[in-house]
Amino acid sequence: MTDLTSLTLAEARKGLADKTFTSLELTDAHLSAIEAARVLNAFVMETPEQARDMAKAVDEKIAKGDAGPLAGIPLGIKDLFATKGVRTTACSKILGNFVPTYESTITSQLWRDGAVMLGKLNNDEFAMGSANETSCFGPVGNPWRREGSNTTLVPGGSSGGSASAVAALLCMGATATDTGGSIRQPAAFTATVGIKPTYGRCSRWGIVAFASSLDQAGPIARSVRDAAMLLRSMAGHDPKDTTSVDIAVPDYEAAIGKSVKGMKIGIPKEYRLDGMPAEIEKLWSEGAAWLKAAGAELVEVSLPHTKYALPAYYIVAPAEASSNLARYDGVRYGLREQAKNITELYENTRAEGFGAEVRRRVMIGTYVLSAGYYDAYYLRAQKVRTLIKKDFEDCFAKGVDAILTPATPSAAFGIGEKGGADPVEMYLNDIFTVTVNMAGLPGIAVPAGKDAQGLPLGLQLIGRPFEEETLFSLGEVIEQAAGRFTPARWW
Amino acid sequence: MSVDAATVRRIAHLARIAVSEGEVPHLQGELNAMLDFVEQLSEVNVEGVEPMTSVTLMQMKKRQDVVNDGEIADDIVANAPATEGHFFLVPKVVE
Numbered sequence: 001m002t003d004l005t006s007l008t009l010a011e012a013r014k015g016l017a018d019k020t021f022t023s024l025e026l027t028d029a030h031l032s033a034i035e036a037a038r039v040l041n042a043f044v045m046e047t048p049e050q051a052r053d054m055a056k057a058v059d060e061k062i063a064k065g066d067a068g069p070l071a072g073i074p075l076g077i078k079d080l081f082a083t084k085g086v087r088t089t090a091c092s093k094i095l096g097n098f099v100p101t102y103e104s105t106i107t108s109q110l111w112r113d114g115a116v117m118l119g120k121l122n123n124d125e126f127a128m129g130s131a132n133e134t135s136c137f138g139p140v141g142n143p144w145r146r147e148g149s150n151t152t153l154v155p156g157g158s159s160g161g162s163a164s165a166v167a168a169l170l171c172m173g174a175t176a177t178d179t180g181g182s183i184r185q186p187a188a189f190t191a192t193v194g195i196k197p198t199y200g201r202c203s204r205w206g207i208v209a210f211a212s213s214l215d216q217a218g219p220i221a222r223s224v225r226d227a228a229m230l231l232r233s234m235a236g237h238d239p240k241d242t243t244s245v246d247i248a249v250p251d252y253e254a255a256i257g258k259s260v261k262g263m264k265i266g267i268p269k270e271y272r273l274d275g276m277p278a279e280i281e282k283l284w285s286e287g288a289a290w291l292k293a294a295g296a297e298l299v300e301v302s303l304p305h306t307k308y309a310l311p312a313y314y315i316v317a318p319a320e321a322s323s324n325l326a327r328y329d330g331v332r333y334g335l336r337e338q339a340k341n342i343t344e345l346y347e348n349t350r351a352e353g354f355g356a357e358v359r360r361r362v363m364i365g366t367y368v369l370s371a372g373y374y375d376a377y378y379l380r381a382q383k384v385r386t387l388i389k390k391d392f393e394d395c396f397a398k399g400v401d402a403i404l405t406p407a408t409p410s411a412a413f414g415i416g417e418k419g420g421a422d423p424v425e426m427y428l429n430d431i432f433t434v435t436v437n438m439a440g441l442p443g444i445a446v447p448a449g450k451d452a453q454g455l456p457l458g459l460q461l462i463g464r465p466f467e468e469e470t471l472f473s474l475g476e477v478i479e480q481a482a483g484r485f486t487p488a489r490w491w
Numbered sequence: 492m493s494v495d496a497a498t499v500r501r502i503a504h505l506a507r508i509a510v511s512e513g514e515v516p517h518l519q520g521e522l523n524a525m526l527d528f529v530e531q532l533s534e535v536n537v538e539g540v541e542p543m544t545s546v547t548l549m550q551m552k553k554r555q556d557v558v559n560d561g562e563i564a565d566d567i568v569a570n571a572p573a574t575e576g577h578f579f580l581v582p583k584v585v586e
Contacts (some may be wrong), residue, residue, distance in 0.1 A: 036530055101566035126575035192515050200547045213546060243545075244554050311529040322506060327506075328549065331579050333570035342584050343507070359508055363518070364525050366506040367494070376492070378530070382542035424528045440546030465547070 004029035006486075007167040009073055009226035012172060016062060017293050018071045023062065023072030027055040027116050028072045034118060039491050040141040041166040041432055044079055045087055045120040054116040058115045061114065070233055071114030076171035078162050079120040080127055081107050081217075082206040086117075089207040091135035092125045094353025096334045102105045103230060104206025104358030105238045105310050106217055113233040116194040122161030126325065126356045127182055127210045130429040131191075131418065132160025142167040142190060142435045143487040147454035150490075153433040155414040156186030156429075162220045163190040173221040177207060179214045180313055181408075186444035188407035188458030191447040191485035193227045193475065194220045196433075198465045199244035202231075203238030211320035212243075214313075214437040223484070224446060224475040228252035231468065240473025247466060255469035256476050265376070268401040270306035271432060273409065279455065280406045283449045287404055287459040290481035293476060301400060303391040308473035309435040314427060315368050315381035316438075321358075322365025328353060339362060360423065396464050402474055403462040405432050407445040411455035423425050435461050444471040456485050492530070493523045 004026050007015065015021050031048050051074065058072045082088050082100035089095040103111075111117070124134040131154035132140040142155040144162060156162040159176035162187035166174050176183040178196035187194030194216045202217045209215060218232035237246040248404065267288060272281070288298050328351030331334035337348035354362065368377035395403065409431055418428030438444040441462055448459040459478055463471045494502070499519045503510040510518065564577040573580035 057567065098570050101563070101569055198547075200549070239552075239554065243547070245547060245549060246552075305535070306533060308532055308535055311532050314527055315532075316527060326507075332567075334570035336571070341580060341582050346507040346510035347583055349505075350507055354508065360518070360521055360525075362506050362508065363499075364504050367498075367502045367522070370502070370505060373492075376572075379542055380532055380535075380537055381529075382544075383540040384532055385543040385546075386536070386540050387535065388544065422524050424524055427528070436545075442528055472501035 005033045005173070008223050009172045009221060009229055010223070011297055012073060019143070021117060023055040023061045024052060024059055025049050025116070026072060027074045027185050028123055030118055030171055034463040036419065037168050037170055037491050040143065040164050040317045041138055042122055042140055042161040042170060043076065043119045044089070044091060044122045044161065046135045047086055047117055047119045050086070051116050052117050054111070055301065058116065060287065064223060065327040068112065068114035068228065071170050072108060072116065073114070074116045074118050075110060076118050076162060076165045076174040077107055077206035078119045078123050078159055078177060079174050080177055080208045081175055081344060082122055082208070083107055083117065083120065086120065088120065088208070089136070090126050091123050091137055092355065093136045093326045094335050094350070098333050102206060102454070105240060106207070108232045109233050109236065121165055121174055124158035125358050126208065127158035127177055127179055128320070128321070128357050128361055130181065130185060130426050132186070133415060134355050136355060141162045142412050144190060144412060144455055145490060145491070150199065153415050154415055156189035156191070156412065158182040159186050163187055163192050163194070166190070166192045166220050166222055168491070172225060172272065173219055173226055175217060175234070176220045177215055177217045178437065179210050180319060181430035182436050183220060184433045184443055184458070185217050185408050185429055186462055187445040188414040188447070189456065190218050191487070192222060193224050193444065193446055194218065195227050195444040195468065195471065196329065197231060197235060197444045197468050200243050200444070201235050201466065201468070203240055203241040203244045205240040209324040211317040214317060214326060222481050224472055225253060225256045228256060228472045231327050250469055252469060252472055254282050255472040259295065259475045260473050260477055262402040263296045263470070264399050265291050265296045265298050266301035266403040267298055268301050268306065268318055268403055269407045270301045270303050270404060278411060279451045280409065283286035283457050283459065284404070285404050286476055287448050290478055291404065294477045296474070297399065301403065303395060303435070305384065305387045306435055309388050309438050310386065310427060310431055312381040312384040313332070313434045315377050316385060318361040318365030319378050320365070320479060322362045322369065325358070325362055351445070385438050390433060392441060394438045401464070402470050405460045405462065407460040408459035411451045411453070411457055424441045432460060441465060442468045444475045446475045447485050448478055450464060450485070453485065493526055494519060
């Protein structure tokens with residue numbers, strides 16, 4: 001039965017509908033795979049009993065012919081999503097044994113549509129990181145290794161558990177979130193497909209907040225079609241999130257296989273970095289050639305403020321984080337350190353509960369918002385953000401349908417290899433993805449090839465606001481041309 | 492711009508994060524590395540540019556002024572580290 005885990009979501013849907021297997025069988029196959037892959041540390045909480053109960057319930061519904069679009073599909077949930085009755089920690093000690101009394105909007109929509117929860121997935125603490133190394137549960141292993149090497153590599157971050165679990169066939173898809181690249185970068189590092197939809201497309205309600213003007217949830221899956229199926233269930237208007245947009249959710253799957261003939265694809269010259277590895281450059285040209293062969297037109301475009309996106313992000317995101325994370329005070333939930341007075345209680349709890357990266361970002365955020373520095377840092381960064389968004393608007397105004405870029409500046413690296421001495425070294429991972437969050441646009445990462453060491457590399461497509469369908473159509477062209485990539489099992 | 496040790500201590504206090512004396516030099520180095528990195532923003536001409544307040548062009552939605560939630564005090568205190576009835580407990584604040 002183990003080969004049930006290698007099905008795509010679309011294939012599993014067919015097998016369930018044809019009664020070739022039941023959701024319980026599909027779920028059990030994944031639960032066994034999870035058990036056998038604990039060395040990857042992708043799951044921080046396994047919920048086998050709940051999974052089996054959900055699978056049995058959905059099997060009954062399937063038998064009655066009353067099945068939702070994701071009926072019986074086992075998924076992993078990033079530990080940033082509140083799940084009722086199931087511990088939710090954002091992989092931070094400060095949330096301790098927090099057990100939500102409510103369900104996030106996105107996960108409740110997935111259960112509404114018949115999906116089955118296998119457990120909670122590891123991530124960087126409060127989604128702050130690009131390698132899944134800041135989690136209080138320890139790092140996640142990438143199922144991919146360099147050819148001929150036993151070194152465990154990072155799966156990227158912050159949705160490292162999601163990407164690793166999907167690539168290792170532990171779940172058929174996973175929820176993820178993306179504030180500066182946290183869906184697309186791990187997807188690229190693991191040869192999975194990840195889409196960050198337009199800001200406002202998915203509800204943020206019930207997701208642990210990092211930087212609210214940038215945070216957006218999306219799926220990680222093993223094919224473009226699978227990602228489209230998942231996004232359809234995750235997206236939609238939610239009155240509980242004031243930034244959620246009231247626009248009908250299209251049938252994203254219908255965009256798969258649609259002709260891309262005549263589409264105008266922008267190639268931004270500012271993404272051609274000095275010292276960019278030749279294989280990334282080559283991958284990028286290949287991707288462009290595939291789209292051209294499918295009938296798209298390539299045009300060089302300019303996004304002049306690209307290089308300022310990452311520094312502006314490292315002002316805006318920590319500023320919002322310092323404000324959002326003020327709620328962790330040791331009083332209402334989570335960890336509490338004893339103290340003589342209330343101020344010490346806050347200070348000791350937060351010193352003990354937050355990891356080093358979170359402390360650093362909260363402090364930088366506090367500094368850039370503090371009296372005397374607000375204008376020089378925060379206000380200036382928000383103005384730069386306006387310019388970054390305008391770059392994209394100018395580009396789209398010239399008739400460009402989507403923009404093609406590399407997803408990451410390198411392939412996956414070893415655990416502990418980056419950012420030890422200088423945090424900025426790690427931040428540079430998000431150089432191609434962060435612009436998209438700053439402008440609130442949709443972006444998809446699709447596996448497109450391998451580097452010389454046999455590690456996967458991805459391409460990113462950036463779309464106009466709320467035109468995720470274009471990204472699915474174009475993404476599938478790349479997928480068809482590049483083929484699918486599966487890691488050799490070593491765990 | 493860069494921060495000195497006194498500023499690191501001040502920021503830590505503003506952020507309500509206890510920092511030991513031994514951690515200050517290390518934190519100072521890391522914060523300054525971040526500040527060095529963002530320094531390049533000073534070369535951007537932002538004259539006449541409006542700061543971004545909302546990334547999507549939409550009107551702030553307004554809710555009906557009605558009670559649609561509440562009566563869940565048990566849920567609210569369910570995860571609190573110290574409570575008495577429906578109250579959160581903290582060290583004495585008022586003498």
